[in-house]
Amino acid sequence: MPELLKRLTPVARRPRGCDCCGGMAIAAGERYERSTYFSREPVYNRSTQFNGKHVYDVVSCMPCKALAPLVWHWSDIAPDALIWDDYRGWATEMTNDVVHGEAARAWLFRAAHTPTPINNNAKPAALAESIEENKR
Numbered sequence: 001m002p003e004l005l006k007r008l009t010p011v012a013r014r015p016r017g018c019d020c021c022g023g024m025a026i027a028a029g030e031r032y033e034r035s036t037y038f039s040r041e042p043v044y045n046r047s048t049q050f051n052g053k054h055v056y057d058v059v060s061c062m063p064c065k066a067l068a069p070l071v072w073h074w075s076d077i078a079p080d081a082l083i084w085d086d087y088r089g090w091a092t093e094m095t096n097d098v099v100h101g102e103a104a105r106a107w108l109f110r111a112a113h114t115p116t117p118i119n120n121n122a123k124p125a126a127l128a129e130s131i132e133e134n135k136r
């Protein structure tokens with residue numbers, strides 16, 4: 001089980017991708033959550049940006065952070081290992097749910113423009129292109 005090393009809620013200096021919705025959901029000037037985990041075994045098969053790493057960061061927009069407990073209970077996957085695919089499964093199933101439907105549809109909207117996780121280390125030109133796509 002990965003160990004939480006630190007959890008910060010910095011203000012984004014530039015638009016950022018969220019590991020949980022895969023969208024460019026974090027605008028410059030907004031707070032987001034960055035959790036740093038240590039795993040004794042290198043992390044594989046959960047998300048490509050974590051592959052082979054012992055120490056890894058999970059970046060989350062605040063709406064996804066708020067959903068994490070719901071997705072955790074739904075998926076039975078530990079919160080330190082949730083990725084966008086777990087959120088997608090939850091959101092797809094909850095789309096018409098009376099209680100969680102609105103949050104599920106909001107997640108699907110955030111994820112719609114970028115269906116796979118964004119690499120936060122992507123070149124600025126690729127990020128700008130992605131942001132332009134989200135405006136359309």
Ligand SMILES: [Zn+2]
Pocket residue numbers: 018019020021022023025060061062063064065110
């Ligand atoms: Zn998100």
